[in-house]
Amino acid sequence: MTGRVAAVNLGIVTEAGWAGDASGRSGIDKRPVDGPVSVLTGGLAGDFIGERAHHGGPDQAVYAYAEEDAAWWVAELRRAIPPGGFGENLTTYAVDVTGAVIGEQWQVGSALLQVTKPRTPCTTFAGFWGVPDLIKRFTVRASPGAYLRVLREGEVGAGDPVEVVDRPAHGVTIGEVFRANSLEPELLPRLLDAEDLPEPIREKARRRLAARG
Structure with a gap:
């Protein structure tokens, strides 16, 4: 099935009060738009x-x-979660976001996007949902969604296909990176194989591996 x-x-x-930046403003509440x-x-x-120190920038330009x-969380929390409820720009269908390989390229509408890294849950996210232990639950679930950089600017709209046009051979996925940095440190060596992973994440992996000897 085409995504x-x-x-x-x-x-x-x-x-x-739960908003992340110093002014108490957040952009986590995202709403679907037409066209x-x-x-x-x-x-x-x-x-x-809102908090540009931790959100936005070339490596986090788009969040999918x-x-x-999302359907799993609807069942888990027994409440509706509309598109954009995770703070995502793109709500996808029939796309293995957790299994997306770091550096793989997506043709979406007329734009070309590249998978960069998983989302890290934060207190703003927990406050937005009103679920105090959301960070822990989101971490255990380990389906974090993917940030993307923009390789070619364009336009995207609801209904556009998502086509994977290039996938690196290293096979390091969004899910593996997330678990390596949270639940499964034994996966840290894998992160060094993913050249398109943002350098701060690779450097953190090197430091942790060095500390372990």
């Missing part, structure tokens, strides 16, 4: 990003989360 974009979501300005949206190297046009993974 596709189920929804394109843009963040609105949310002011709350094509411009995908730029810095992210989607019109998407509000799978509709199938």
Whole structure:
């Protein structure tokens, strides 16, 4: 089955005590929009990003989360989670986001995107959902969604196919990177094989491996 974009979501300005930046504003509340949206190297046009020290930037320009993974949380929490509810820009369908290989390239609409790294859950996410232990539960579930960099700017809209046009041979996946940094440190050596993984993550893996001797 060909993967596709189920929804394109843009963040609105949310002011709350749990918001991450110093001004108390967050862009985690993302809402589906109609029509094509411009995908730029810095992210989607019109998407509000609050705490830029930890969100946005070339390696985190676009965030994708799978509709199938969202369905697990709907059942787990027994409540509706609309598209954008994970703070994702792209809600995908029939795309193995957790199994996406670091560095693989997606043709989405007229844009070319590249998988870079998993999302790390934060207190802003827990506050947005109102689930105090969400960080722990999200970590154990280990379906974090994927950040993407923009290799070619373009436009994307709901219903556009998601086609994997290139996949590195190293095979290191979003799920492996997430588990290596949280639950399964024995996977850390694998991270050094993924050249397209952002250097701060690779350097952290080197330091942890060196400390273990």
